[in-house]
Amino acid sequence: MTVCPTVRPLLAIAGTSIATLVLAACGGESSDANAAADASDASGTLSHVHGLGVDPADGRVYVATHSGLYTVAKGQKPKLVGDREDDFMGFTVTDKGTFVASGHGGPGSGRPGNAGLIETKDAGRTWTSRSLSGKADFHSLDSAKGTVYGYEGGRIRVSSDLESWDDRATLEALDLAVNPSGDKLLATTAEGIAASTDGGRTFGKGAKPMQAFVSWPAEKSxxxxxxxxxxxxxxxxxxxxxxxxxxxxGQPQALTAVNANHILAATMTGVYESRDGGKTFSELAPRTS
Structure with a gap:
């Protein structure tokens, strides 16, 4: 089993529950188990969910997985978007039909082991490399007001053009969330949620409660x-x-709040949706083991 090098201190501090989540989020090298997951994903089931999003153009739900990007809808089998069965790691929707992601090229694809920052402007059908190809693997991405915030290699990296990156604070984190106005950034750490009010250049101490993933769709939500x-x-x-x-x-793999009422969460058994602000959830698609 491959452990992402940048998360070793976090694993040591946070214990088994965080360790399991991080291992599920790491791309790692291919194995027989991963190959089996690839085969099952291609047949319309989900495994190793890394990210969730909704396209504001049409309301479709997208699931970034170890073996490609899928759309899901209640009562339907997950559908692979485009022909890439790559490992989509960091993933976020930035505009109508426009998403950014990172991760690893799929077996035999010829694409880099570390994808850097890639972008689609046709809702995932085709992707363009924007920067850091072969050099970076973002495990968390979020955006606000045209600026993308990423967590990669144990550091916060920020870009307003998807080409040049400003490297900021170093810390051990699992997930990031920026508020809609772009003036506060949160990171989930082994000590709790750490906050930055200077664009990720510095962070305060982690504060309880402990959260694995965070999402910030509106200032008061x-x-x-x-x-x-x-x-x-x-x-x-x-x-x-x-x-x-x-x-x-139980154990979550991803969280995205589209707005104050619409929330998506992936756990060890499937992708779930709430339309009442998180009071109740229903299953959108099951996940394979």
């Missing part, structure tokens, strides 16, 4: 999901939290 799958919300930027519900099947 911040959502977090714990390592056990409990969803919480904050109306004050993370100073205080209100526990909402437990997402089915």
């Amino acid at each position: 911040l959502f977090g999901i714990s390592t056990s799958g409990k969803l919480s919300s904050s109306a004050d930027g993370g100073t205080s939290w209100k526990e909402l519900t437990a997402v089915p099947s």
Whole structure:
């Protein structure tokens, strides 16, 4: 089993629950188990979910996985978008039909082991390399006001043009979330949620409660999901939290809040959706083991 080198200190501090999440998020080298997952993904089932998003152009739900980008809808089999069965790691929707991602080229694809930053402007059908090809693997991406924030190699990296990057704070984190106005950045760490008010140049100490993933769709609607799958919300930027519900099947793999009411979460058994602000969830698509 391959462990991403940049997360070793986090694993040592945070214990098994965070370790499992990080290992699920790492691309690593191919193995027989991964090859089996690739085959099952190609047949319309999901495995190793790394990211979630909704295209504002048509409301379609996208799932970034170990073996490609899929669309999912209730009562339908997941559908591979385009012909790439690459390992999509960091993933976020930036505009109508426009997404950015990172990860690793699939077996036999001829694409780099580290994809750098790639972008699609046709909702995932085709992708263009924008920067850092072969040099970087972003494990978390978020954006606000035309600026992309990424976590890669144990550091925060920021770009306004997807080509040049400003390297900022170094820290051990699992996920990032930026507020809509772009003036506050959160990182989930082994000590809790660490906040930055200077664009990721410096961070304060991590504060409880512990969250694995965070998503910030509106200034007064911040959502977090714990390592056990409990969803919480904050109306004050993370100073205080209100526990909402437990997402089915425990350990989370990804979280995206589209707005204050529409929330997507992936756990060990599937992709789930809430339309009532996180009070209840229903399954969009099952996940294979």
